[in-house]
Amino acid sequence: xxxxxxxxxxxxxxxxxxxxxxxxxxxxxxxxxxxxxxxxxxxxxxxxxxxxxxxxxxxxxxxxxxxxxxxxxxxxxxxxxxxxxxxxxxxxxxxxxxxxxxxxxxxxxxxxxxxxxxxxxxxxxxxxxxxxxxxxxxxxxxxxxxxxxxxxxxxxxxxxxxxxxxxxxxxxxxxxxxxxxxxxxxxxxxxxxxxxxxxxxxxxxxxxxxxxxxxxxxxxxxxxxxxxxxxxxxxxxxxxxxxxxxxxxxxxxxxxxxxxxxxxxxxxxxxxxxxxxxxxxxxxxxxxxxxxxxxxxxxxxxxxxxxxxxxxxxxxxxxxxxxxxxxxxxxxxxxxxxxxxxxxxxxxxxxxxxxxxxxxxxxxxxxxxxxxxxxxxxxxxxxxxxxxxxxxxxxxxxxxxxxxxxxxxxxxxxxxxxxxxxxxxxxxxxxxxxxxxxxxxxxxxxxxxxxxxxxxxxxxxxxxxxxxxxxxxxxxxxxxxxxxxxxxxxxxxxxxxxxxxxxxxxxxxxxxxxxxxxxxxxxxxxxxxxxxxxxxxxxxxxxxxxxxxxxxxxxxxxxxxxxxxxxxxxxxxxxxxxxxxxxxxxx
Numbered sequence: 001x002x003x004x005x006x007x008x009x010x011x012x013x014x015x016x017x018x019x020x021x022x023x024x025x026x027x028x029x030x031x032x033x034x035x036x037x038x039x040x041x042x043x044x045x046x047x048x049x050x051x052x053x054x055x056x057x058x059x060x061x062x063x064x065x066x067x068x069x070x071x072x073x074x075x076x077x078x079x080x081x082x083x084x085x086x087x088x089x090x091x092x093x094x095x096x097x098x099x100x101x102x103x104x105x106x107x108x109x110x111x112x113x114x115x116x117x118x119x120x121x122x123x124x125x126x127x128x129x130x131x132x133x134x135x136x137x138x139x140x141x142x143x144x145x146x147x148x149x150x151x152x153x154x155x156x157x158x159x160x161x162x163x164x165x166x167x168x169x170x171x172x173x174x175x176x177x178x179x180x181x182x183x184x185x186x187x188x189x190x191x192x193x194x195x196x197x198x199x200x201x202x203x204x205x206x207x208x209x210x211x212x213x214x215x216x217x218x219x220x221x222x223x224x225x226x227x228x229x230x231x232x233x234x235x236x237x238x239x240x241x242x243x244x245x246x247x248x249x250x251x252x253x254x255x256x257x258x259x260x261x262x263x264x265x266x267x268x269x270x271x272x273x274x275x276x277x278x279x280x281x282x283x284x285x286x287x288x289x290x291x292x293x294x295x296x297x298x299x300x301x302x303x304x305x306x307x308x309x310x311x312x313x314x315x316x317x318x319x320x321x322x323x324x325x326x327x328x329x330x331x332x333x334x335x336x337x338x339x340x341x342x343x344x345x346x347x348x349x350x351x352x353x354x355x356x357x358x359x360x361x362x363x364x365x366x367x368x369x370x371x372x373x374x375x376x377x378x379x380x381x382x383x384x385x386x387x388x389x390x391x392x393x394x395x396x397x398x399x400x401x402x403x404x405x406x407x408x409x410x411x412x413x414x415x416x417x418x419x420x421x422x423x424x425x426x427x428x429x430x431x432x433x434x435x436x437x438x439x440x441x442x443x444x445x446x447x448x449x450x451x452x453x454x455x456x457x458x459x460x461x462x463x464x465x466x467x468x469x470x471x472x473x474x475x476x477x478x479x480x481x482x483x484x485x486x487x488x489x490x491x492x493x494x495x496x497x498x499x500x501x502x503x504x505x506x507x508x509x510x511x512x513x514x515x516x517x518x519x520x521x522x523x524x525x526x527x528x529x530x531x532x533x534x535x536x537x538x539x540x541x542x543x544x545x546x547x548x549x550x551x552x553x554x555x556x557x558x559x560x561x562x563x564x565x566x567x568x569x570x571x572x573x574x575x576x577x578x579x580x581x582x583x584x585x586x587x
Contacts, residue, residue, distance in 0.1 A: 052222075052539075052585060052586060052587045053530070053534050053539050053543075053581075053582075053585045054222040054223065054540065054541075054542040054543070055221060055222055055530070055542070055543050055545070055578060055581060055582050055585075056221050056222050056223030056224060056225060056285070056286070056288065056542055056543070056544040056545070057218065057221045057223075057224060057225070057544065057545050057547070057548045057561070057578070058224075058225045058226075058227060058228065058492060058544055058545065058546045058547040058548060059218075059224060059225070059226055059228060059229045059547065059548045059549075060228045060229065060547055060548065060549060060550055060560075061228045061229055061231060061266070061270070062076070062077050062229060062265050062266045062270075062271050063077065063079075063128075063266050064077055064078065064079060064125040064126055064127055064128035064130075064266065065128040065129050065130065065551065066549070066550075066551070067130055067133050067134070067549050067550070067551050067560075067562075067563060067564040067565065068214065068548060068549035068550075068565070069134065069198075069211045069213075069214055069565055070210060070211060070214060070265075070271070070275070070279065071209055071210065071211060071265070071275075072197055072198045072201035072204075072205045072208070072209060072210070072211050073195045073196065073197055073198075073205050073209060074126055074127070074134075074139070074196045074197070074198060075126065075180070075194050075195055075196040075264070076264060076265040076266070077126060077127075077264070077265065077266050078124040078125060078126045078180065078263075078264050078266060079124045079125050079264065079266055080104065080124070080263065080264055080266070080267050080268075081098070081100075081104070081106060081122040081123070081124055081182075081263070082122060082123050082124060082125075083095060083096045083097070083098055083120045083121075083122060084120065084121050084122065084123050084181075085118040085119075085120065086110045086118060086119040086120060086121045086183075088121065088181075089118075094118070094120060096111075096113050096117065096120050098111045098120055098122060099111070101190070101192065103192065103193075103261050103262055103263055104262050104263030104264065104267075105185075105190060105191065105192040105193075105194075105263055106122050106182060106185055106190065106191075107185075107187060107190050108185060108186070108187040108190060109121050109122060109147065109182050109183065109184055109185035109190075109191070110184070121181065121182060121183055121184075122181065122182050123179055123180070123181040123182075124179070124180050124181075124264075125177065125178070125179055126178045126179070126180060126196065127153075127154065127172070127176070127177060127178040128176070128177055129176045129177070129551070130172070130176060130551070130564070131172065131173060131175070131176035132172050132173045133172065133551075133563075133564040133566075134172050134564075134565075135170075135172065135198055135199055135566075136154075136170055136171050136172045136173065136199075137169070137170065137198075137199030137200075138167050138168070138169055138170075138199050139155075139167070139168045139169075139170050139196055139197060139198065139199060140165060140166070140167060140168070140195070140196070140197040140202040141160065141165070141166040141167075141168050141194075141195070141196050141197075142164070142165045142166075142193075142194070142195040142196075142197070143160075143163055143164075143191055143192070143193060143194045143195070144163050144191070144192050144193045145163055145185060145186070145189050145190050145191035145192050145193075146162075146163065146185070146186040146188075146189040146190075146191070147182060147183070147184040147185035147186055147190065147191040148160070148161050148182070148183040148184040148185075149180065149181070149182055149183070149191060149194070150180070150181040150182075150183050151168060151178070151179065151180055151181075152179050152181070153175045153177040153178040153179045154170050154171055154172055154174055154175040154176075154177065154178045155168050155169065155170050155171075155178060156169075159183075163191075168196075180194070180196070194263075198211065209275075209278075210275075210278065210279060210282055211565075213565050213566070214549075214565055215279070215282050215283050217548075217549075217562065217565065217575075218279070218283045218285065218548070219283045219284065219285070220578075220579045220582050220583075221283075221285055221578075221582070222285065222286060222542065222582075223285055223286040223287070223288055223316075223318065223542060223544065224279065224280055224283065224285045224286075224287060224288065225288035225290075225318070225491065225492075225544045226271075226276045226287070226288065226289060226290070227288075227290045227320075227323050227491075228547070229270060229271050229276065230270040230271065230276070230289070230290055230292070231268060231269060231270035232270070232290040232292060232322055232323045232334075233323060233324075233331045233332055233334070234250075234292070234293050234294070234322070234332070234333045234334045234337065235330070235331045235332075235333055236268045237252070237268055237269055237270065237292055238268055238269075239251060239252060239294055240252055240253050240256050244333070245293075245294075245333040245334070245337065246333040246336035246337050246340060247337065247340065248337065248340040248341040248343075248344045248345075250293065250294035250337055251294055251296055252292050252293075252294045252295045252296065252299055253296055253298070253299060254296070254298055254299040254302045254303070256269070257269055257272070257273070257299075258270055258271060258272045259272050259274075260272045260274050260275060273289075273303065273306055273307070274306070274310060276289070277306070277307065277310045277311050278310075280311060280312075280315060281310075281311065281312045281315070284312075284315070285315070286315050286316040286317070286318065286382075287307075287311060287315065287316075287317050287318065288317075288318035288320065288384075288491075288544065289303075289307065289317060289318065289319060289320070290320050290321070290322055290323050291303065291319065291320070291321050291322065291366050292322065293321070293322040293325075293334035293337050293338070294337065297365070297369060300366050300369045300370070301369050301372075301373060304369055304370045304373035304374065305373050308373055308374055308377065308380075311380075313380070315380070316380055316381065316382050317380060317381055317382070318381075318382040318384055318416075318542075319366070319367065319370055319381060319382070319383055319384060320384040320386055320418060320491065321359065321362055321363050321366055321384075321386055322334040322338075322386070323386070323491075324386070324388075325338045325355070325359050325386055326355075326386075326388040326390075326394070335355070338355045338358050338359050338362070339351050339352070339354060339355035339358070341358045341362075342354030342355050342356075342357055342358030342359075342361075345358065345361075347361070347407075353397075356394065356397050356398055356401060357401050357404075357407055359386065359398060360385075360398055360399075360401035360402050360404070360407050360408065361401075361407040361408065363385060363386070363402075363412075363414070364402060364407065364408040364410065364412040367381075367383045367412045367414070368410050368412050370383070371412070381415075382415050382416055383412075383413070383414045383415045383416070384414065384415070384416050384417075384418050384489070384491075385398055385399060385402075385414040385416070385417045385418065385486075386418055386491070387417045387418055387419045387477070388419065389419035389420050389421065389473055389474075389477065392473060392476040392477045392480065395417055395419070395477055395480050395481075396480050398417075399414070399417065399480065399484050399486075402414070413486075414486060415486055415487060416481075416486055416487040416488070416489045416542075417477070417480070417481050417484075417486060417487075417488055417489070418489050418490065418491040419474075419477055419488070419489075419490060419491070420490065420491060420492045420493060421470055421474065421490040421492070421493030421494075421529070421533055421543065422492070422493060422494060422495070422496040422546075423449050423450070423452040423453055423470060423494075423495055423496065423525075423529060424448070424449035424452060424495045424496045424497040425496040426448075426452075426459070426460070426461065426467055427445060427448045427449055427497055428497065428498060428499050428500050428509075428513065429461055429500055430460040430461055431445075431509070432499075432500075432506065432509070433460065433461055434460070437506055437508070437509035437512075438508070438509075440512070442512055442515050442516045442519060443521075445497065445512060445513065445516040446516050446519060446521050446522070446525065449495060449497060449516070449525065450521075450525050450528065451469075452467070452469055452470065453469060453470050453471065453525075453528050453529050453532050454469050454470070454471045454528075454532060455469050456468050456469050456472050470529065470532055470533065470536075471532050471535075471536055474488070474532070474533060474536040474537050475536045478536055478537055478538070487538065487540050487541055487542075488537045488538065488541045489537070489541050489542040489543070489544075490533065490537070490541070490542065490543045490544055491544055492544055492545075492546035492547075493529070493533065493543055493544065493545060493546060494526070494529070494545050494546050494547075494559070494561075494574070495517060495522070495525070495526075495558075495559075495574075496557075497513045497516055497517060497557070497558070498510075498513060498556070498557035498558075499513055499554060499555065499557075507554045507555070508554075509554075510553070510554025510555060511554045513554070513557070513558065514552050514553070514554055514558050517552060517558035517574075518552070518558070518571070518573070519573070520573050521573075522573045522574050522577065523573040523574070523576060523577045523580075524577075525577075526545075526573075526574050526577035526578065526581075527577050527580075527581060530543060530577075530578075530581050545561060545574075545578055546559055547559045547560055547561070548560065548561060548562065549561075549562045549563070549564065549565065550562075550563065551563060551564070560574075561574040561575035561578055562574075562575050
């Protein structure tokens with residue numbers, strides 16, 4: 001299972017993280033924050049509530065362990081095939097490559113590897129660790145070809161020996177897993193086109209492939225950002241020319257992308273673009289798409305043409321180059337790709353300057369292709385410069401480099417600068433650093449996160465530095481965007497309470513952070529964050545909450561506005577805060 005190390009907060013200090021060094025007590029931090037709160041006695045005046053404030057949502061990747069269900073055909077969420085020794089010996093992944101057809105189905109099972117070794121069969125996972133958090137009932141299994149297909153886990157063990165249509169009872173409460181295995185597949189008529197349809201959709205899945213409850217939950221938002229759904233963070237998405245994802249030589253070709261007919265939409269290249277556009281069309285939401293780093297010009301051109309032709313004409317497309325091109329942490333090799341590309345091209349000898357110049361250059365190139373493909377329709381585009389909230393001045397550099405004719409010979413202009421707007425990033429690190437994880441309360445955790453909306457304070461981890469609030473940093477960045485005549489938007493935002501010390505080594509503290517995320521106080525915290533964002537960024541500044549549906553865990557955080565599709569809204573305080581805010585700010 002691959003999950004993502006989340007963000008640097010908007011409220012990070014004004015330099016990149018270093019090793020912990022401070023011994024300052026969190027109790028003094030609490031005192032400072034209490035005094036600072038008392039000073040905030042002036043009323044805040046917000047904009048006209050009749051103005052529509054654009055509020056969107058990020059979505060997650062399609063994986064068996066993700067509670068987000070996009071498709072009524074649940075086989076689309078299965079993992080790419082995993083090789084197993086035959087006879088099946090419970091070696092989960094033998095690592096033996098098996099010849100596949102163009103859609104990803106094995107041509108023959110059992111398969112005998114060249115040079116000997118155990119014969120191979122294949123398995124995949126459809127639901128993983130989601131006990132009771134996906135629909136139970138009578139599923140419909142359909143497949144073509146000659147062979148044997150087996151289901152086990154929440155279905156019990158069931159075997160199907162002929163192509164056809166079968167009813168399969170699945171009890172999601174009985175087992176957190178659901179597996180499918182091809183035990184035999186004839187070489188002249190191999191098993192293919194497997195479908196496993198949710199209860200009640202067996203007659204409409206071909207014409208209505210999207211899961212209605214999920215679409216209903218997405219419908220209130222203005223925009224859907226599909227960064228994770230596209231597997232934008234380049235560690236998973238492979239370069240087609242077999243080089244490192246950090247290499248300036250990384251190339252991704254259109255012909256190798258995921259299509260709607262692939263065995264799965266849960267592979268390393270993300271969900272097919274057609275489906276993402278269909279989701280936006282179905283929910284009547286603008287769409288925010290990320291161009292994979294390393295994408296060839298042909299890839300970008302065909303991508304743009306598909307968006308132009310398939311997206312409903314009344315909807316806009318936000319176009320962003322990759323994601324977090326400033327972020328040098330593990331799952332973000334695209335930042336090293338940008339830096340290496342800038343150095344190789346000789347844009348500057350300083351690595352950071354070379355990176356920023358290359359980002360400006362490639363953004364201009366990508367947007368030029370989109371403008372060419374959207375000739376006379378550029379009003380349908382929102383052209384995004386990917387920014388960095390942690391160092392406001394870096395955004396001035398990025399926008400300024402667009403004025404360099406050697407980097408931007410066609411004079412491409414952007415419509416918006418996108419930054420993050422998180423609260424709560426320092427809380428876990430500071431608490432663990434001071435050894436207070438066993439005594440800090442949920443209310444104290446929430447106090448610290450809430451204060452980051454409007455209160456600047458000294459850093460406990462980095463003596464002599466300040467942790468700047470959302471209010472302060474957004475107001476600084478807004479001055480930059482105003483000077484350039486563009487809009488300030490948030491590509492992500494929300495809470496950032498996650499246990500960061502040893503990746504889940506302190507489960508008890510991690511559970512406190514989960515409890516904080518589930519607390520009803522988060523309704524008001526999210527509301528206050530949005531008020532400050534729109535006050536400082538402007539009422540046209542789209543805010544894209546991170547994220548939509550996410551399984552809360554002490555190890556990996558509680559990013560979701562919802563934890564599963566059927567979650568009672570009375571428990572989903574973040575989701576209610578977002579949708580109520582939308583409702584209360586309709587024109």
